[in-house]
Each structure stands twice: as C-alpha cells, then as structure tokens.
Amino acid sequence: MFEATEINIRNKRIGKGIKFSFLLMTVLLATPVLIILAVLIQKGGPMISWDFLFSDPTNGMTAGGIFPALIGTISLVIVALIASVPVGVAAAIYLSEYAKDNWLTRIINLAIINLAGVPSIVHALFGVGAFVLFFKFGTSILAASFTLAVMTLPVVIVATRESLQAVPYAFREACWNMGATRWQTIYKVVLPNAISGILTGVILEVSRTAGETAPIMFTGAAFFLPFLPQSVFDQSMALSLHLFVVSTQVPNVPEELPYGVALVLIGIVLLMNSISIAFRFYLRGKKKW
Amino acid sequence: MKDIAVQTKNFNLWYGDFQALFDINLSIKQGLITSMIGPSGCGKSTLLRSMNRIIDRLDYVRTTGEIHILQHDIFDPKVELVQLRKQVGMVFQRPNPLPLSIRENILFGHRIHAGGKKSTKNEEDEIVEKSLKTVLLWEKTKDRLGNSATNLSLEEQQKLCIARLLPLKPTVLLMDEPCSALDPKGTEAVEELIWTLRGEYTIIMVTHNMAQARRASDECIFMLMGELMEHSPTTDMFVTPKHEKTAAYIEGRYG
Numbered sequence: 001m002f003e004a005t006e007i008n009i010r011n012k013r014i015g016k017g018i019k020f021s022f023l024l025m026t027v028l029l030a031t032p033v034l035i036i037l038a039v040l041i042q043k044g045g046p047m048i049s050w051d052f053l054f055s056d057p058t059n060g061m062t063a064g065g066i067f068p069a070l071i072g073t074i075s076l077v078i079v080a081l082i083a084s085v086p087v088g089v090a091a092a093i094y095l096s097e098y099a100k101d102n103w104l105t106r107i108i109n110l111a112i113i114n115l116a117g118v119p120s121i122v123h124a125l126f127g128v129g130a131f132v133l134f135f136k137f138g139t140s141i142l143a144a145s146f147t148l149a150v151m152t153l154p155v156v157i158v159a160t161r162e163s164l165q166a167v168p169y170a171f172r173e174a175c176w177n178m179g180a181t182r183w184q185t186i187y188k189v190v191l192p193n194a195i196s197g198i199l200t201g202v203i204l205e206v207s208r209t210a211g212e213t214a215p216i217m218f219t220g221a222a223f224f225l226p227f228l229p230q231s232v233f234d235q236s237m238a239l240s241l242h243l244f245v246v247s248t249q250v251p252n253v254p255e256e257l258p259y260g261v262a263l264v265l266i267g268i269v270l271l272m273n274s275i276s277i278a279f280r281f282y283l284r285g286k287k288k289w
Numbered sequence: 290m291k292d293i294a295v296q297t298k299n300f301n302l303w304y305g306d307f308q309a310l311f312d313i314n315l316s317i318k319q320g321l322i323t324s325m326i327g328p329s330g331c332g333k334s335t336l337l338r339s340m341n342r343i344i345d346r347l348d349y350v351r352t353t354g355e356i357h358i359l360q361h362d363i364f365d366p367k368v369e370l371v372q373l374r375k376q377v378g379m380v381f382q383r384p385n386p387l388p389l390s391i392r393e394n395i396l397f398g399h400r401i402h403a404g405g406k407k408s409t410k411n412e413e414d415e416i417v418e419k420s421l422k423t424v425l426l427w428e429k430t431k432d433r434l435g436n437s438a439t440n441l442s443l444e445e446q447q448k449l450c451i452a453r454l455l456p457l458k459p460t461v462l463l464m465d466e467p468c469s470a471l472d473p474k475g476t477e478a479v480e481e482l483i484w485t486l487r488g489e490y491t492i493i494m495v496t497h498n499m500a501q502a503r504r505a506s507d508e509c510i511f512m513l514m515g516e517l518m519e520h521s522p523t524t525d526m527f528v529t530p531k532h533e534k535t536a537a538y539i540e541g542r543y544g
Contacts, residue, residue: 100348170385174450177343178398178457179374188401189387 040263047260056226061246062253066261071228072141072221072236073210073268079145079232080152080209085202087149088156095157096164097186116154120214123151127219142232144220151215152205159204163197164190196283203276207269213240223249239265293360294319294461294491295340300354302335304347309335311515312354317508319460322483322492324506324523326499328544332515333495337463340493341377342370358461375402378454382466384446386438386453391430394438394449395420399456416456424452424482444475448482462486464494468501480505499539503527511535 004012051065058064099105127147137143167190175185191198213221221238223245229236239261247258295317302310310332317323325333338344340356342363355362363373375398386394395417399408408416417434421427426448430441438449447467454462464483468476483492483505496502502509502523509523511532519526519535530536538544 168385170381170383171387173343173381174385174387175397175401176346177341177374177379178401178454179371180398180401181371184401188397193388 037266040259040266043256044259044261044263047256048263052260053264057224057242058226061224061242061250062257066239066242066264068226068228069237069239069242069261070264073239073265075141075229075232075236076145076148076216076220076238077206077209079141080148081202081206083146084149084153084156084205088153088201089160089198091153092157092160092164093186093191096161097182097190112154112157115150116158118151120151120212123147124215124218126150127215132219138233139218139235140220140233141229141236142220144216144238145232147215147219148209148212151212152208155205155208156201159201160194160198163194163201166197167193196280199283200276200280203272203279206272210268210272211240211265213238213244217241239268292319293317294358295493296357296360297336298355298357300336300339300356301352302332302339302344303351305349309515310339313517315510315517315520317491317493319491320488321507322487322494322505323508323510324502325493325495325510325512326497326502326538327512327518328538329497330514331512333510333512334465336512337465337493337495338379340461340463341374341379343374343379345370371402375457376459377461377463378457378459380447380450380454380462380464380467383470384443384450386441386446386449388437388439390435391421391438391441391449392417392434394453395456398453402457420452420455421449423455423486424448425478425485426452442475444471444478447471447475447479451479451482451486459490461491461493464492466495466497469497476501511538513538 053065053070054067055065056067057069095105095108099108124147127143127150131137131143131146132139135143137146171189171193172185175189176182180188216238220235221241222235223241225235225237243258243261243265246253246261293316295315297313297315300310300313301308313336325337327333335344339352340358340363344350352364355364357363358373358377361368387397389397392413396413399413399416418427418431421430426445429445430436438446441449447470451462451467467483468479471479480501483494486492487507494502494506506523509519509521509526510517511519511526511530511534513534519530519532521531526535527539530539
C-alpha cells in the first residue's frame with residue numbers, strides 16, 4: 001500500500017531535474033574563476049620572481065618589475081581604509097542600533113543602495129571635483145584613496161549592518177533590562193559578537209579597492225612614475241592602472257608581463273579573502289549561541 | 290496590610306491604532322508573588338513590559354494613565370530609565386544569558402552601573418558567589434565560573450538570568466513565562482527558586498500555565514481582551530472565582 005504511484009514518480013523526477021539544473025548553474029558560476037586563475041598562473045606564473053616584485057619598471061615599462069605600483073596599491077588601500085572604515089562602521093551602527101524607521105532613515109538607506117550602484121567612472125569624476133579640486137588635495141594618493149573610500153563605503157556599511165543585525169535581539173533586551181544604555185549594550189555585547197562580520201566586510205572592501213582602476217585614474221594614480229611616493233600628497237603608480245597601461249597603452253610589451261601584473265593583483269585579492277575566511281573561522285569557533 | 294509595590298491607575302496602551310490595554314487599575318503587594326494569567330493576546334505580557342518601560346522601545350506605542358512603582362510614577366519625565374530598570378528587573382521566556390562567561394554575566398549589571406570604577410577582585414568574587422548562592426547555582430558552577438554561560442542547561446541559564454539581576458538590588462522582578470522553555474524538572478527547580486525569592490523581592494509572573502499560577506503564587510490576576518477581570522488571592526480565585534469569565538477560563542472552557 002505504500003508503493004509509489006505514477007504521480008509520485010513524476011514529481012520525484014521533476015524534483016531531480018530541478019536540482020540538477022541548479023547544480024549546473026553553480027558549476028557554471030565557478031568555472032570562470034577557475035579558468036581565469038589557471039590562465040593567469042600558466043601565463044603569468046613564470047614572470048613572478050623576487051626581482052619582478054621588488055624592482056622598478058624599465059625600458060618604457062616593457063621590462064623590469066612592478067615595485068612602485070605594488071607599493072602604490074598598498075598605500076591606496078591603507079589610506080582608503082583609514083578613511084572609510086570608521087565612517088562606515090559608525091554609520092552602520094547608527095542605522096542598525098539607533099535609527100528609527102522613519103522617512104529620513106529610509107532615504108539614507110536608499111542613498112546607500114544607490115551609492116553602491118554608481119558606476120566607478122562617475123565616482124572618479126566626483127573625486128576629481130571634490131577631492132582634487134575643491135579640497136585642493138591635487139592628484140594625489142589622498143584624493144584617490146578618498147575617492148575609493150566613498151565608492152566602497154556601501155560595502156562596509158552593508159556588511160557591518162548585517163552582522164550587527166545577526167546578533168540576537170535577546171542579547172540587547174537582556175542588557176537594556178539591566179539598565180545598560182544603548183552604547184553600553186553596543187560596546188559590550190553587540191560589537192564583540194559582530195566583529196567577524198564587520199572584518200569580512202572590511203576585507204571585501206580591500207579587495208575591491210585594490211582592483212579598481214577608473215576612480216584612481218584621474219585622482220592620483222600615475223601612468224609611469226618609477227619612484228616611491230614620499231607622502232600621501234604625492235602621486236603614485238597602482239597595480240590596476242599599471243595593468244591597463246601595459247596591456248593597452250605601451251607598444252612592444254612582452255606578452256607575459258600583463259599576465260604577471262594581473263596575477264599579483266589577483267594574488268593580493270585572494271590573499272585578503274583567505275585571511276578573511278580564516279579569521280572568520282577562528283572567531284566563529286569562539287562564539288556560541 | 291502589605292505595602293504596595295506596583296500600582297496602575299487607569300492605564301491604557303495602544304499599539305498604533307490597536308488598543309491593547311483598557312483602564313487597568315491594580316495594586317500589587319510588596320514581597321508577594323503575583324501571577325498574571327489569561328488567554329493569548331489578553332495583554333498580560335504587554336502590561337508586564339510596561340512596568341519597566343521596555344515597551345518604550347517600540348515607537349508606535351502610546352500610553353495614558355499611570356504606573357507607580359514604590360509610589361513613584363514611572364512615566365514622570367524626570368524618570369531615568371536606567372534607574373527604573375535597575376529597580377525593576379526582567380526575566381524572559383527564553384533564557385537569554387549573554388555570550389560571556391558565567392562570572393561575566395553576573396558582573397555585567399554591576400559593572401555597567403559602576404561608571405568605570407573598578408571593583409577589587411574580592412568584591413567581585415563576593416557578588417558572584419552571593420548571587421549564585423541565592424539562585425541555588427553556586428555548588429554546580431563554582432568550579433567553572435569562567436565557562437561560557439551559553440553552555441549551561443536551559444534551567445541553569447534561566448537561574449543565571451535571575452541571578453544576574455540581583456547585584457543591582459532590584460525591588461521588583463518581572464517574569465515573562467519564566468518556565469515555558471523548560472522541562473518539568475527545570476520548571477520545578479525554577480519555581481522553587483522563585484519561591485525562595487519571595488519576601489525579599491516583589492515578583493510578578495506572567496504564565497500560560499494555570500497549574501503553575503495556582504501552585505506558585507500568592508495572588509493572581511486574570512486578564513481578558515486587554516481588561517483586568519479579576520485580582521484576588523490565588524486560593525480564592527481557583528476555588529471561588531468572582532467573575533464567570535474567570536471561572537470559565539480556569540475550567541478550560543475557552544482560551
């Protein structure tokens with residue numbers, strides 16, 4: 001009496017078909033990443049050497065290393081983080097813990113979503129107008145980093161807000177009921193439990209910041225500048241722009257060179273992502289609820 | 290005649306346009322356990338949550354009337370919520386220990402009110418020991434105070450949630466179905482604990498479980514559709530209810 005009927009069999013077959021097609025989509029999604037990595041390693045791998053990483057480009061950028069660009073990207077990322085993380089985290093805390101659900105909050109939320117959708121070249125123009133000209137930073141690391149910071153703020157805000165909201169409401173209630181103020185609650189209970197998510201957001205931001213080209217093109221990244229920047233008011237090279245330059249703007253570049261640059265760039269991003277994942281595992285192991 | 294710990298005067302409460310409480314007038318005596326019963330949605334939790342104004346968190350809540358705790362109107366603009374909540378502690382349905390160690394949970398309230406002043410380790414040890422002894426948890430936990438509180442059993446967690454209120458020296462303890470997440474053994478243990486706190490603290494306990502109200506409270510309040518129907522000594526209410534709706538409810542004819 002419990003045998004499968006025609007309908008059962010048909011439904012099961014449909015279910016299996018759906019599952020398989022979803023699996024296919026997932027595989028499809030992962031393939032480009034793997035192919036990119038494989039090609040980069042195959043073509044750019046031989047380029048990577050101590051010399052490539054730590055020497056200046058020579059011969060009109062057709063030979064030599066990428067040291068100024070590497071240092072430039074690292075400086076851009078660090079300054080951008082210093083500018084955006086405090087602002088983004090504070091904004092997220094406000095939105096998650098203090099803001100009431102009124103029209104102002106809704107407009108701010110809408111603005112954040114739209115900020116995330118603004119094309120990076122538009123951010124570049126904003127950066128020129130605001131940081132280079134209005135604040136008179138000139139084309140400099142500072143102007144470029146601030147432009148990147150504005151562009152990546154939504155990443156930090158959204159990641160932070162989501163990790164704050166993942167902290168159970170019961171913890172907040174428990175604190176309030178012992179007479180804790182909002183700030184005491186945030187500082188002692190909410191933030192310590194949200195920190196892993198916040199860090200993930202920050203590291204995601206690092207990978208985006210490192211890879212962007214358009215926003216830094218007009219604001220602070222130099223086409224060719226084989227010196228290290230002395231201060232944040234100097235221009236500097238950057239890996240992403242360097243990749244663009246050596247692949248399209250300079251004649252007679254050996255084929256492996258751009259691949260080498262790309263491999264270093266993606267290496268930085270993957271390294272940051274792995275640190276983020278490792279850190280998350282570590283923190284998750286410590287928290288229990 | 291006992292002193293009155295909590296008194297409400299014509300207390301009304303609205304969630305937006307929906308009126309949840311209608312003209313509640315009641316006087317809860319100090320040092321007794323008063324249980325609040327009634328079917329779901331009758332407003333008993335709402336009333337309980339009004340007593341330490343945790344309900345203020347919802348900005349669409351509006352109230353009229355007064356609630357006095359120890360003869361002071363808690364809706365007075367001069368009232369500092371932090372002070373109110375120190376006096377009126379709350380225990381929730383689902384035990385909600387903070388994701389900290391047992392010791393840190395107990396000291397949490399003490400520390401947030403210390404204003405950055407550090408207590409010596411001895412003072413802190415004393416607070417922890419005293420609170421845990423009061424809730425009958427000391428013997429079980431004294432050797433693992435550094436362990437995470439979230440690893441305790443539900444019963445122990447709930448006891449800890451009660452214990453962590455005590456260093457604040459509250460006068461009123463509000464309990465919102467404190468046993469409904471526990472098994473019968475845990476329920477019994479927590480009820481016993483509540484009974485030992487009787488006298489020193491005024492305890493107001495919302496419960497869905499009529500048998501619990503009957504065995505574990507001095508007085509009983511019956512609410513229905515946002516109105517207070519009856520408030521009498523527990524023994525009277527379950528033997529000779531004054532109101533026919535009360536009688537019908539405790540006999541299980543609705544609810």
